[in-house]
Amino acid sequence: MQQTSSKPHVCMLVLQHPFTDARIFKREAISLVKLGYQVTLVVPRNRAGYMYDIDGTPFTDRFLEQEFVHESVRVVSYTPRMPQQAHMDKAIRNGSHIYFEDPLYKVGLAQEADIYHAHEYHSLYSGIGIKRALKQLKGKSVKLIYDSHEITEGDKVPILKRMLPEVDTVITVSDAMSVWYNNALPSLPVEVIYNSPPLSDTYAPAPAAKDTFVACYEGYMHKDKGSSDKLFGITEICSQSFDFRFKILGGKAGAPIDLPAAVQDRIELCGWVNYKDIPKYMSDVDVGWIDYDIQASTTPLNYSIALPNKFFSYLNNGVPVVVNNCPEMARVIRKFDCGIVIDHATPTAAHYAECFDQLRKDRKRLQVLSENARNMMRDHFCWEHMEQRLGRLYDGLAQQIVGSPSS
Incomplete structure (x- = not known):
């Protein structure tokens, strides 16, 4: 061998x-x-x-x-x-x-x-x-x-x-x-x-008009990062005002995600997705969501200084990232104008829902963020x-x- x-x-x-x-x-x-x-x-x-x-x-x-x-x-x-x-x-x-x-x-x-x-x-x-x-x-x-x-x-x-x-x-x-x-x-x-992943070869610019607004969460769900309760809250708030979907890529074997009845038809559980298939699952996604609790007494330092897999996975597919004020991710987003930083350490579901609604209403801004995300990956990070x-x-x-x- x-x-x-x-x-x-x-x-x-x-x-x-x-x-x-x-x-x-x-x-x-x-x-x-x-x-x-x-x-x-x-x-x-x-x-x-x-x-x-x-x-x-x-x-x-x-x-x-x-x-x-x-x-x-x-x-x-x-x-x-x-x-x-x-x-x-x-x-x-x-x-x-x-x-x-x-x-x-x-x-x-x-x-x-x-x-x-x-x-x-x-x-x-x-x-x-x-x-x-x-x-x-x-x-x-x-x-x-x-x-x-x-x-x-x-x-x-x-x-x-x-x-x-x-x-x-x-x-x-x-x-x-x-x-x-x-x-x-x-x-x-x-x-x-x-x-960062290899540069996706299936990227298509964000559409100028689209009825459904799709957010995505990739990875494990945890109370300190990607809280399921917060994701459910965002989905419920957004769905009251517009056609909203949340797509979850990931999970852990033997640990199914129980969806509340109020949001069952608004959340798509994709399970763990093959590394090479992620671009296909991201093709209709408008924003990627990352939420790290950076204030809890047990919060690892990594939450503040991390650039995680999911961060680059979103950007690689031209998906702008919406994140709370995690310093290192916020620095990159602001430098390349490739997402939205909610200037709050622990945003509520309502904070995120408002951000998603604003991006839904401003498709031209969303297009710019999408193009910037793709360009930064192509030129610097892939x-x-x-x-x-x-x-x-x-x-x-x-x-x-x-x-x-x-x-």
Whole structure:
């Protein structure tokens, strides 16, 4: 099952994401294969021993082997175990590999790759152990990338900061996140690679006239982001005044959304949509809705500094984004005039309903926002641009590896 390549062997370390994750597999791993790298993905199985999809649905009829190749990416699976904080701290402080013993460390070490790419705080820990072990046991110098999808908080921060000096490059998903890492360790190279999809080839400008106004929510629903109660409230208010529909793309296996009787015929539950089919589902959508509670005491810092998948998914299809005053999303929207920021930390359903009604009445403004959204993706943010960044980063690391074919 070994791939052949003229470039270094890349091993991606994953502890908490499904192997089909849009960023990890469909974008980064596939792009690296396209760029000529040999890619191995080390990923977890669920408690029942199955690989699982984005929404948690287990693959019970395929991907049953411990090791297999999928879309030219070599996948090695394992049974995960989360390392404990106290043990992590002890292992990191020790300076050697001797206290590393978690399953991801063991499976990742066995790959003997040239570049390791960790996707979570805990998989970075395993990557540190692998990097040390290969150097101390085999005299092999490898490169380590930390792909920070979100900002680590709480009691994990001190351990993270002790790990960062052993990282060769950090990748973040927003400019605000890169500032956090630059402040944590100014000498650390940081690259921003947005969570953006390939440019949609089915985009059509928003119509000048349309009877039904369609809003969309993409992703999981949670009380702190994409509150179902707020979505139901928006739908009920809007439907009293005009022909309104809310389309929900996403959800979680085994967790159906119960629709109140008053809005059942106004909300379309699409379930989890295939990554490549999203443009089709977005074709009649007028606005994308994002609502993060950025004031709750338990609110993660990520809500303020995030540029999530759904944000770029909307914009990629020429769908303007309506969002509450989340600083990083608000900054991008205002810079490119590609949506509406409700200048309120916790807007009510009535606030959103009023915004939707205003956009419905001003189709020319909605058209401008739609065109700006599409243009910003085409010119700056789409995955085609991100793939170039990823390639430059990897080629630079490859040239630093002693004895690599690219050096």
